[in-house]
Amino acid sequence: MKALVTGASSGIGRDMAVYLGELGYDLILVSRDENRLKETASKIKTNVTIYPVDLSGMDNCFKLYDKFKDEDIDLLVNGAGFGLFGNTWETDINKEMKMIDVNIKCLHILTKLFLQDMVKKDKGRILNIASSAGFLSGPGLNTYYATKNYVTKWTMAIYEELRKIKSNVHISCLCPGPVNTNFNKVAGGSFTVKGLSSEYVAKYGIDKCLKNKLIIIPGTMIKIGLFVNRFSPYKLSLRVVHHIQSMKKKGNG
């Protein structure tokens, strides 16, 4: 068994890679930071290849696919991603364009190219790491929430396309709330609610993915929150989320 994991140098992607190693998967670890990829690799006992690359470059995403397309990947985990706190008129547009490149375009390219091969072979699975943000609008962390909406909606539609042709290929979407990783440091904010551990979320996500679950939401509070949100008026939901993001930005948690 072989898995390719992007975002494998840190947080959820790293912990998924380590857990997949424990399950017996050989691994291809992808992100920019070669040293941290080596650190992840040192925790894994199965065969590991590291591939340091900036996934905000679209050419790099195509090259990544070309490099590993013949490796018979059983599981693709699209874990690379980041956010940026701030009001929409204040945040750095260049960082946001890179965010769209990594969170949306890279995930789109890798999912689509590996999916084409998997459908031909009628085997394989893909786990896209979205977020609970993928079901909400996110004033204060707006572009990030919007990118994750793309991931949830796009992944759900693929699930239905695969179901319709009775494919043995499976696709899942992990939608956690706050998780204790480098995310806040990179995004320039802090959580007001207690985050789940990255190890727990990683293991939970992989276990549910291997059971062919479409939407995977770790943690009871987030499950309840998202359920209640479905029946809440839009403007109330916006106020609640904005309040949470504003508090995050000030670090009042």
Ligand SMILES: NC(=O)c1ccc[n+]([C@@H]2O[C@H](COP(=O)([O-])OP(=O)(O)OC[C@H]3O[C@@H](n4cnc5c(N)ncnc54)[C@H](OP(=O)(O)O)[C@@H]3O)[C@@H](O)[C@H]2O)c1
């Ligand atoms: N933490 C949370 O609260 C939370 C909640 C829900 C969803 N998520 C999602 O979970 C995923 C993993 O995030 P995390 O929380 O584990 O954060 P993290 O610890 O900051 O990890 C992010 C990973 O993405 C990689 N990455 C970022 N930009 C990249 C680029 N341009 N090219 C290649 N790799 C890049 C980073 O590697 P390098 O820096 O080495 O490139 C790192 O391995 C993300 O998609 C995030 O949106 C996080």
